[in-house]
Amino acid sequence: MNEITIRIGGESGEGTISGGDIIALGAARWGYHVYTFRTFPAEILGGPCMFQVRMGDQPIKSMGDYPDVLVCLNKEAYDRNISELRHGGVLVYDPADFTPDAGDFIAYAVPFNEIARKEVQLFQTKNMVMLGAISGLFGPPLEAIVQVVESKLSKSRKANPILMEKNMLALEIAKKYVTQQLSKRDPFQLGPVEKANRVVLNGNQALVAGALAAKCRYFAGYPITPASDIMEALAKELPQVGGTFMQAEDEIAALASVLGASFGGVRSMTATSGPGFSLMTELIGYASMAEIPAVIVDAQRAGPSTGMPTKMEQSDLSFALNASHGDTPRMVVAPADVADCYSLIIQAFSMAERYQMPVIFLTDQSLTARVESVDRNAFKPMEIEGRIKFEANGSSANGNGAFQAEHSYSRYAYTASGISPSSAPGPGAMAYVATGLEHDERGHPDYEPEDHTAMMEKRYRKLDTAAEELPKPQRYGDEDATIGIIGWGSTEGTIQEAVDRAREKGYKVAALHPRILSPLPDRTIRDFIRSVKTVIVPECNYSGQLANLLGAKYGLQAIRVNKFGGIPFTAGEILRAIEEVS
Numbered sequence: 001m002n003e004i005t006i007r008i009g010g011e012s013g014e015g016t017i018s019g020g021d022i023i024a025l026g027a028a029r030w031g032y033h034v035y036t037f038r039t040f041p042a043e044i045l046g047g048p049c050m051f052q053v054r055m056g057d058q059p060i061k062s063m064g065d066y067p068d069v070l071v072c073l074n075k076e077a078y079d080r081n082i083s084e085l086r087h088g089g090v091l092v093y094d095p096a097d098f099t100p101d102a103g104d105f106i107a108y109a110v111p112f113n114e115i116a117r118k119e120v121q122l123f124q125t126k127n128m129v130m131l132g133a134i135s136g137l138f139g140p141p142l143e144a145i146v147q148v149v150e151s152k153l154s155k156s157r158k159a160n161p162i163l164m165e166k167n168m169l170a171l172e173i174a175k176k177y178v179t180q181q182l183s184k185r186d187p188f189q190l191g192p193v194e195k196a197n198r199v200v201l202n203g204n205q206a207l208v209a210g211a212l213a214a215k216c217r218y219f220a221g222y223p224i225t226p227a228s229d230i231m232e233a234l235a236k237e238l239p240q241v242g243g244t245f246m247q248a249e250d251e252i253a254a255l256a257s258v259l260g261a262s263f264g265g266v267r268s269m270t271a272t273s274g275p276g277f278s279l280m281t282e283l284i285g286y287a288s289m290a291e292i293p294a295v296i297v298d299a300q301r302a303g304p305s306t307g308m309p310t311k312m313e314q315s316d317l318s319f320a321l322n323a324s325h326g327d328t329p330r331m332v333v334a335p336a337d338v339a340d341c342y343s344l345i346i347q348a349f350s351m352a353e354r355y356q357m358p359v360i361f362l363t364d365q366s367l368t369a370r371v372e373s374v375d376r377n378a379f380k381p382m383e384i385e386g387r388i389k390f391e392a393n394g395s396s397a398n399g400n401g402a403f404q405a406e407h408s409y410s411r412y413a414y415t416a417s418g419i420s421p422s423s424a425p426g427p428g429a430m431a432y433v434a435t436g437l438e439h440d441e442r443g444h445p446d447y448e449p450e451d452h453t454a455m456m457e458k459r460y461r462k463l464d465t466a467a468e469e470l471p472k473p474q475r476y477g478d479e480d481a482t483i484g485i486i487g488w489g490s491t492e493g494t495i496q497e498a499v500d501r502a503r504e505k506g507y508k509v510a511a512l513h514p515r516i517l518s519p520l521p522d523r524t525i526r527d528f529i530r531s532v533k534t535v536i537v538p539e540c541n542y543s544g545q546l547a548n549l550l551g552a553k554y555g556l557q558a559i560r561v562n563k564f565g566g567i568p569f570t571a572g573e574i575l576r577a578i579e580e581v582s
Contacts (some may be wrong), residue, residue: 002191003056004138007067007084008130009077012041012049015127016073020051021371022131022152026144027055028200028373031193035493036371037063037568042225042309048076053371055140057193060372061493065572068188069138070105071130072097073112090186092133106186108137108178115173125170132174137182139190142175199374203341203367204229206374207297208237210345211269214384216295217243218261218268220254222276225309226368227299230271251276255283255296262292263434265424267349271297274316275306277323284358285324288459290434291412291420293352293359293387295345300364302566311566312365314489315541318548320360321518329459331355331466332518334362336492338370339378344515350385351470355419355462362517364540366568367490390421390430410441414454418461467519475528477503477510483578484532485511486525486558488546491538491569498574507582517546520553529556534581536561538574 006023010016017038028034032055041047054064066086072078075098078091085091087104095109110133116126128149135142146168153164201209208230211219219238221231235245244261248254254270261268272280277298287294300316302308320332331351335344345361352359390409409430413420420441423429433443438455440446446455477499487495492513502509512528514521529535529550537547538561550556561577563569 002193003054003058003060004069004188004190005052005054005064005067006069006071006134006138007050007052007081008071008073009048009050009081010073011076012043012047013045014073015124015130016049017051019127019131020053022145022148023134023140024053024055024371025200026148027053027140027190028198028371029147029195030140030144031195032056032140032190032373033058033060033198034200034371034373035060035063036369037366038369039567040310048080050077050081055190057191061497062571063494063568065570069134071134073126073130074098088186090137090188092137108182110174110178110182112174115177116170119173120166120170122166122170125166128167128170129174132171133178135171136175136178137184138188142171146171196373197376199376199379200371201338201374202369202371203335203338203363204299204369205233206338206341207335207345207361207363208233209379210342211295211349212237212241213342213382214267214346214349216267216269216349217241218245218258218266219243219270220246220248220257220261220268221270221272222248222251222254224251224273224276226301226365227271227273227276227297229368230297230299251279252283255280255287255294258294258296259283259287259290259292262294263290263424265426267293267353269295269297269349271299273299273301273309274303274319277316277319281323281325284330284360285326285328286436287358288324288328288330289436289438291356291422291459292434293356295348295352295359295361297345297361297363299368300362302365302564308566310365312367312490312568313540313564313566314362314364314491315543315545315564316362317488317517317541317545318543320362321549323360327456327460329463330357330518331359331463331516332362333359333516334489335367336490336513336515338367338372339374340515341367342379343382346382346384350383351466353387354385355466356387356422357459357462362489364490370490388419388421390423411443412439412441412455412458414441414458416461417465418458418463419465420458463519467522470516470519470521472521472524473512473514475510475512478508479510479531481508481510481531482533483507483509483581484528484535485509485574485578486528486535486537486546486550487511487513487539488515488517489540491540494569494571495538495574497571498578501571501575502578505579507578509578517549520549522553525550526554529554534559536574536577536581538563538569538577540564540568
């Protein structure tokens with residue numbers, strides 16, 4: 001396979017992350033498939049960071065088990081990452097910073113600092129020197145990197161001809177140095193590939209594109225890592241499509257504002273992370289009781305409390321399923337990759353509108369920042385479903401049941417599906433009370449036991465309806481598998497790669513990856529569990545939250561594989577779990 005995994009380690013502020021982004025974007029524009037992972041400190045400046053990019057001529061499903069090439073911009077990066085370099089891999093370092101210990105790797109010394117200071121005469125071009133060296137040694141072609149750098153600098157408000165000239169000079173000098181001064185002794189080199197017309201973006205960017213395609217026209221939020229990119233992008237884009245953006249004073253006000261806009265008939269959303277999501281719980285209950293659509297993005301990060309703001313976890317699932325007091329129906333969805341962030345957020349809006357309840361969208365820190373090259377067909381237009389509207393003639397707008405509108409409007413009318421026609425304020429609209437109190441069909445407070453029972457059953461009936469209507473997850477792998485893997489969220493590609501590798505070794509393995517976690521696709525999950533002898537549930541959390549849910553609901557005694565250090569699974573880790581239970 002024409003593939004290579006490169007990891008860059010350095011200090012925040014040295015251009016480690018921006019340099020990695022340029023490599024990934026350049027490779028993708030040139031025709032390679034790419035998949036990235038990054039870690040960075042929570043501090044604004046300083047602290048160790050890392051960027052890893054896996055590039056190849058075939059679709060890539062995970063970040064890779066280990067780097068083939070490790071580029072260290074300082075001694076700390078070497079100390080932190082050298083143990084993860086593959087056997088027989090390549091280390092690229094600056095000899096002015098440190099001398100590496102002997103090891104099972106090939107070492108190339110490249111004077112990044114000296115070239116930037118003395119030959120380019122601008123130390124800030126150190127990351128460009130690094131990129132030129134990487135291109136000269138391993139690929140992608142320097143032309144691909146030059147195109148990205150020119151594009152980025154030309155869009156910068158600080159763009160000037162001298163800066164452009166210095167960056168181009170740094171790239172050229174570095175490539176010349178490694179091709180003339182170093183004797184290449186390793187097998188890692190990206191070969192030629194046909195250029196492809198793919199979209200290159202991260203999870204947050206795909207989510208924003210999907211929200212706009214879903215005709216979201218109101219966003220309110222409060223800055224929080226790793227969801228702030230969503231807010232910043234929509235602040236720029238919404239006014240251009242006739243929408244409205246508001247930065248609220250806190251997450252409570254943000255969701256309250258979103259519910260107000262949705263009550264007014266506007267598709268609305270907010271985005272936050274765990275600490276902010278915690279503040280929204282009372283309003284989630286209100287949205288469920290008043291049956292007001294809303295999309296709430298929770299970009300999970302390691303907790304509890306402030307936790308690790310720049311590290312990933314899948315540890316908000318139990319909270320998302322149960323947040324708010326009382327029995328509170330809601331829907332929970334979790335995208336598996338960057339393309340999903342686009343298509344599933346559109347589906348989330350349709351779900352919120354049709355079933356008239358909050359939809360919680362569980363992404364995570366690794367997926368928000370992960371860059372992937374995605375086929376353009378993944379971003380095709382999708383059908384957008386709206387809420388069932390009440391018409392003054394007494395029928396719902398799409399014919400889903402009818403009832404008499406005599407002297408008042410039964411906003412919460414009992415229906416077989418649990419979905420009641422709604423209206424929005426405006427000329428000629430029927431008015432109703434959207435109260436958080438228990439209420440009758442017209443929205444008037446009602447505390448009678450039999451009415452509360454009927455209304456609770458009505459609200460939960462919507463989930464039963466949704467469970468029948470929504471798409472079901474597809475099995476991946478062997479139909480006659482003895483080992484099954486059930487995962488959720490951003491681990492899907494890694495699980496599928498592990499399944500592929502296990503099948504190559506002769507194991508019978510299959511995987512199921514539900515994207516809709518409330519309501520669960522009961523029949524599909526039960527059939528999958530019955531079809532295998534052993535089920536493995538890998539999760540990036542301590543307590544095994546999906547495994548707990550499957551155990552409580554289906555009596556499943558799963559093999560739990562938990563990782564909770566803030567770093568995603570590798571395919572090798574899941575493969576080892578498969579081998580251990582075989």
